[in-house]
Amino acid sequence: MKMKMKVLLLLGCCCGLVCAGQNRSDPRDQRLFPVLSINYDYVQMPFEVSLWILLASLMKLGFHLLPVLSGVVPESCLLIVVGLLVGGLIRVMGKNPPVLDSQLFFLCLLPPIILDAGYFLPIRPFTENAGTILTFAVLGTLWNVFFMGAVLYGACRLEAGRLASVDLLSCLLFGSIVSAVDPVAVLAVFEEIHINELLHILVFGESLLNDAVTVVLYHLFEEFAHAGEVTVGDVFLGVVCFFVVALGGVMVGGVYGVLAAFTSRFTSHTRVIEPLFVFLYSYMAYLSAEVFHLSGIMALIACGVVMRPYVEANISHKSYTTIKYFLKMWSSVSETLIFIFLGVSTVAGPHAWNWTFVSITIVLCLLSRVLGVVGLTYIINKYRMVKLSGKDQFIVAYGGLRGAIAFSLAFLLSSDDFPMKDMFLTAIITVIFFTVFVQGMTIRPLVELLAVKKKKQTKCSINEEIHTQFLEHLLAGIEGVCGHYGHHHWRHKLDRFNKRYIRRCLIGGERSQEPQLVSFYNKMELKQALMLLESNSSANLSTGDTAAAPRQRSRKTLNISKEREDEIRKILRANLQKTRQRLRSYSRHTLMPDAEDEDWSETRLRKQRLQMERRMSHFLTVPAHRGSPPARRARVESDSPALAARPSILFSLADERWESRGRKPSVKFALDVEEQKLPRCVSDPGADQLLEEEDENIRHRH
Amino acid sequence: MGASQSGPVHMFQDLAYKTGFSIEQIKNLHNRFIYLTQAEDTLRREHLENVSDLALNPIRRQIIEAFFDKRNMGEKEKGCLQEIGFEEFVTVLSFFRPPKPHTVDEEMKNIKKEKLRFLFNMHDTDNDGIITLDEYRRVVEELLSSYEIMGAETAKAITDAAMLEVASVTVGQMGPDEFYEGITFEQFMQILKDVEIETKMNIHFWNLDTRTVQCGK
Helix, strand or coil, X not given: CHHHHHHHHHHHHHHHHHHHHHHHCCCCCCCCCCCCCCCHHHHHHHHHHXXXXXXXXXXXXXXXXXXXXXXXXXXXXXXXXHHHHHHHHHHHCCCCCCCCCHHHHHHHHHHHHHHHHHHCCCHHHHHHCHHHHHHHHHHHHHHHHHHHHHHHHHHHHHHCHHHHHCCHHHHHHHHHHHCCCCHHHHHHHHHHHCECHHHHHHHHHHHHHHHHHHHHHHHHHHXXXXXXXXXXXXXXXXXXXXXXXXXXXHHHHHHHHHHHHHHHCCHHHCHHHHHHHHHHHHHHHHHHHHHCCCCHHHHHHHHHHHHHHHHHHHCCHHHHXXXXXXXXXXXXXXXXXHHHHHHHHHHHCCCCXXXXXXXXHHHHHHHHHHHHHHHHHHHHCCCCCCCCCHHHHHHHHHCCCCCHHHHHHHHCCCCCCCCCHHHHHHHHHHHHHHHHHHHHHHHHHHHHHHCCCECCCCCCCXXXXXXXXXXXXXXXXXXXXXXXXXXXXXXXXXXXXXHHHHHHHHCCHXXXXXXXXXXXXXXXXXHHHHHHHHHHCCCCHHHCCCCCCCCCCCCCCCCCCHHHHHHHHHHHXXXXXXXXXXXXXXXXXXXXXXXXXXXXXXXXXXXXXXXXXXXXXXXXXXXXXXXXXXXXXXXXXXXXXXXHHCCCHHHHCCHHHHCCCCCCCCCCCCHHHHHHHHHHHHCCHHHHHHHHHHHHHHHHHC | CCCCCHHHHHHHHHHHHHHCCCHHHHHHHHHHHHHHHCXXXXXXXXXXXXXXXXXXXXXXXXXXXXXXXXXXXXXXXCCECCEECHHHHHHHHHHHCCCCCCCCHXXXXXXXXXXXXXXXXXXXXXXXXXXXXXXXXXXXXXXXXXXXXXXXXXXXHHHHHHHHHHHHHHHCCCCCCCCCCCXXXXXXXXXXXXXXXXXXXXXXXXXXXXXXXXXXX
């Protein structure tokens, strides 16, 4: 066997070399056969791309190995610095460093970030604050553009000299490029400071929605500059264009979202390519919107938002995990690359520095942002139930970071129409640097200083979920009694419409009938079941009574002794028959359709029902019996009390419904490792014996 | 109705002072009250049941009961009324008034407590101060009642899990002889302290005239 392998290997090598030699050797001359030759041009493009991505990833890796640095400086700053260094290096080597190509940026680097943001957009806070977000996005950006454009024009007039040639239209165009809050930069900085949900969604939502305004204004001013003169009719058309761009983008996204949801209904037999549909439909939505100069960002967001609830109900949870991780991975790489390229492009130039222009731009950016936010908040607070305080306004104003989108838009300007393009680019880069470095670095200590509310740790609580739903119905009812159609009324109507018609079409099988409370409960169950297993393997059987019972649901740390772990593993290994079946095929064409789910439902329904009865009796009805040996009772109590309470009887319902459906764990729970443990523990003899004995005792008592 | 002009205005001012609504809002609510009762003096359950929006609401029974619950009227009594006047109507609705801006923290805590008390009373139908398993189960069943195919098993399972969660969070490790009776008001406040009731349990009482809104039949 071994000999055969060696011979085959040798033959293979020889063949390879021969072919290699043949491809590269020149048929004309009879020189010696080259065993090894270099052909870099063949692989240059993919090679360089891979090298850049590898560099970006290694940088990211490096930063997290230096916690001191990453605690103080936001990652985006570090990446720009790296970009500067790399650019400098390339320049020193004599070559011209590459500039961030706008087409590459808009078509390859930006979509993953936006899709990631849109797919995981928290819908409830978004819709509750939609009015505020839209006001900031539309009116705020318009105010910024015109204020900046006008004041800059005035300053240029006053300055004379080199700036005299900058006309109003150019100033307005410059204003429109530089005043839009950038989602990439906002995400990069806000992710690290963990402020409360409201502020996060306000700034982030604004950065997403102002894309429509930016696109319209940019094209508008560009057209005007090209045409040379502006009429009132053009202005009016501009306003119409805005609505077309925004609503058109959303519609395109919505259509693709519905298509994706509908497609996912039928993918139960081809689970492997499910994530691909999500990505492809979203990307197509983006590209289709860009074809018509509609807002691609809004299309992408709309697609993600529309398709998510239905797709998640249809796909397996492995696909869900895949989607989540791929999106995070791509968006992370994109973000890193964008910031590095920003640094490199800065070194590449060309630059035209003008102290007046640049300094006025920076001052104006801050000023117009602050004025805009304060003014708009004054108006908005009249209509909000939860008013925005001064602290909130400050964070919203301070969090208006500019980023790579501004740079790319400026880069796209044609030098013929805008002879000041270089000056604009320089100014924009300076603004970006200023906002990312100064504002990005100082926002964290400022948040601490002002004691802004941080993000709550979301505890998965079934009580909170029940009451949140209860409140929704209650408020809708009270609105009905009072007779006016408010926010809750419309949401109620939308929910009913959704449930009755849309879910039936887009969600396959019986899941379309499942209420939200039940799916939430399942999610929680899954999480708790896996945590139960994790803590089971770490529970110390003899010290149950003395184990401190935390009043909060704290996670138990795994500090098992090695011997205990080995014992447990031995028990588990002895019952691996179910696992063997699952490991049978690795070929992707014969991937088992979620075999674990079936095993779960059948065996667990029995087990969980018994567990449930046991714990119910322990807590709720008759006092627990006394005669049980301390070790076993200790085992019951040693599970952290929060964990002791979660069997999932739900599996017992309509078993046929749970064939090849995925579970949807809470997002922050990593299922990959624990999932392997689960099937093994199902056949754990220890637990079953325990249950049977307890069961008998219960029957005796009753 | 024959009352003099100053009578209702005086009453409105009293109510505004007591409940915190503005005079405009009280006037609008009064119009609504008259619309609901069809110009009778008192509101009965049938009037509320005629509101078409409520018909599709899964928890309408509890909402209607809340209007007639004496505990919500600020009295220490328990029990239900058969019919209520305008004053009680506004009192119940004042639980949903958004807190005024610049409210101090202490006051916010009180407001939150009151709102939670309202919710608690809605669940605790037998007035004994404790939400028992059965009462909670009924709540969950009603919430799920709009989905026809759900059986009683689901509600039971969810309720059990919820009760156990409350027990584990508030009481923690229990001795072998104890058993858990039900959720008291303090425990209720504790488990819902993160829900930010004071900002969520509000509806907008516009200063607009709602007379023109065609709602109901």
